[in-house]
Amino acid sequence: MELVNIYECLCDLTRLRLLNVLAHGPLCVCHFQEILGEPQVKTSKHLAYLRSRGLVEVERVGNWRIYGLPAKPSRELRANLACLQDCVREKAVFRRDLARLKKLSPKFAATGPCGCS
Amino acid sequence: MELVNIYECLCDLTRLRLLNVLAHGPLCVCHFQEILGEPQVKTSKHLAYLRSRGLVEVERVGNWRIYGLPAKPSRELRANLACLQDCVREKAVFRRDLARLKKLSPKFAATGPCGCS
DNA sequence: GAACTATATTCCTCAATGGGAATATGAATC
């Protein structure tokens, strides 16, 4: 994974928001959708973009795709994700996303690996 | 300055190389040109790009434009530049650029603010 | 003021990106 590929992923607000949420654990696409309030296509495409550059990994569970940060991130990726966390901590959009994540977590947890149904 | 603007600047190898050199002090365009071995248009354009996003500042000295990192960088910028330094330290291209910088520094210093002439 | 120097800008072309509408895929359920 090249350093530039990491930064390519970071230069879009939607992807930054996804990574911010991802830092707190893996989720399926419809959960990201609900937390960010973004349409399905947009969410799915950006996750695919992140995946194409190795910033996320996918696991298939029934109908769902669970996206999470890599199990073994490179040194560069770890450093940049940590830096991102630091930069983002006080920004409104990102805090709001995390607030929604917290609020929706019980609902998500209610129905197996995914509370979509 | 938005976080995304910083990452936009970081997602191109030439600009990463420029920033890496810049971390060791301001220089004029032709010096960057010589260190990176890139044509004038390319160098000038990427510096303009960095400037448009506030990652560098320019000072005019006679015919030269001296590009340097901002005197008062934002917290985000500082964090990301530090992270970049850390990520780049062992990569060949970047080390090579710094080696050239070191080698050429005396020559640069020889003629006032710029040793081009 | 003419020539030179360092740098920026303008055109051009090509490739990549973002976003949405519509459609495809593939697993689960009835």
Place this chain on the structure above:
DNA sequence: GATTCATATTCCCATTGAGGAATATAGTTC
């Protein structure tokens, strides 16, 4: 096997970016 559900993919369009050739600009020097 038809339907539903979660997700991906395809097409479309508009914007942006990278790179180079050529030209413009503006300061310096003779």
